[in-house]
Amino acid sequence: MSTTKTMDRLLFGDNQFFGVNHMSEEKARAQAMRFQDLSAIISVLDDAYDEGITTFMCTTHSRIAEIADHVRANPDRYKDFTFYPGMPYAHKYADAVTEYGMVGAVRKFLPEEGMVNAMMRGGMSIAKKDIEGIITLLIDAEMAxxxxxxxxxxxxxxxxxxxxxGLGFTDAFTIFARHVKERYNAEPGFITMNLPMLLDTLETAGIENPIVCSNINKIGFRMSGGIDAYLEALETRRFRAVAMSVFASGAIAPREAIQWISEQPNIESIVFGASSRGNIRSTKALVDEFFAARVPELAR
Incomplete structure (x- = not known):
């Protein structure tokens, strides 16, 4: 069974590699063009790694598989490199079905190890309308x-x-959490655009002290339910908070953004994206500066 481990203070995200920018479509397109070549992505990841940021919080985009292959092929270079995969990546499935057909897409994503078992589990799940079997099959496919x-x-x-x-399908969270712990000896994490609502649901599902990633920033950018509800949750609820969009896609100056986030209770980690070593280094320096004062509090 998994044991709770402290997450790194700073996690490196992958939005910039796949043309995701919530404020500028032009910048998003430029980033997508720049990172068409795998070597450009690896170069930035190397910069982050060499600056001491060793955790990569990523989607399961098909190109992440190439990064995984690169890390596997260079174990000495990346001995401390850690992936925090996020699933599912919906476009990947849609594209695969278009290119390979339904059966071909399933075969493409199933793990080679235990493929027969997985296929049988999937077939039986569909026949029995066994939602748990289908969910765990998809998790295994993503993790391959x-x-x-x-x-x-x-x-x-x-x-x-x-x-x-929205559907009120609380059991799915329990299924995901249990499978991640039992099969992968990992902690389940949940990304949401509505932190207060999710915390209520996870509590109902019996998932204690969950890891939850959500937008948390000084101006309430993309914080569904309102900033006050988020601040109350940080003050009163028991969960492990990972803050994303802390810069509000550039609307808040970096120093101001990091100082504010460091003053909020219960922020265990920050996930950010950057395309240059200078920005990576400056963000890490700000986090080191402002979170240093919180070490005694966090230890408690």
């Missing part, structure tokens, strides 16, 4: 690319988390 690599936290992406919240 990370075989042999360190994945101590596995995320359920907000596109699914928030859909499940």
């Amino acid at each position: 690319m990370f075989r042999g690599l360190s994945t101590p936290v596995i995320w359920l992406q907000n596109v699914v988390v928030d859909l499940l919240l």
Whole structure:
């Protein structure tokens, strides 16, 4: 069974590699063009790693498999490199079905190890309308690319988390959490655009002290439910908070953003993206500066 481990203060995200920018479509396109070549992505990851940021919080985009292959092929270079995979990456499935057909897409994503078992489990699940079997099959398919690599936290992406919240399908969170712990000896994490609502649901599901990633920033940018509800949750709820969009896609100056986030209770980690070593270094320096004063509090 998994044991709770402290997450790194700073996690490196992958939005910039795949043309995701919430404020500028032009910048997003430019980034997508720049990172078409794998070597450009590896160069930035190397910069982050060499600056001491060793955890890569990523989607299961098909190109992440290439990064995983690179890390596996260079174990001495990346001995401390850690992946925090987030699933599912919906476009990947849609593209695969278009290219390979339904059966071909399933075969493409299933882990080679235990493929017959997985296929049988999937077939029986569909026949019996066994939702748990289908969910665990999809998790295993997503995790195949990370075989042999360190994945101590596995995320359920907000596109699914928030859909499940809307549907009231609480059992799915329990199924995900249990499978991640039992099969991968990892901690389940949940990404959401509605932190207060998710915390209520996870409590109902019996998931204690969950790892939850959500937008948390000074101006309430993309914080569904309102900033006051988030601040109250940070003050009063028991969970492990990972803050994303702390710079509000550039609307808040870095120093101001990091200082504010460091003053909030219960922030265990920050995930950020950057395309240059200078920005990576400056962000790490700000985090080191402002969170240093919180060490006694966090230790408690």
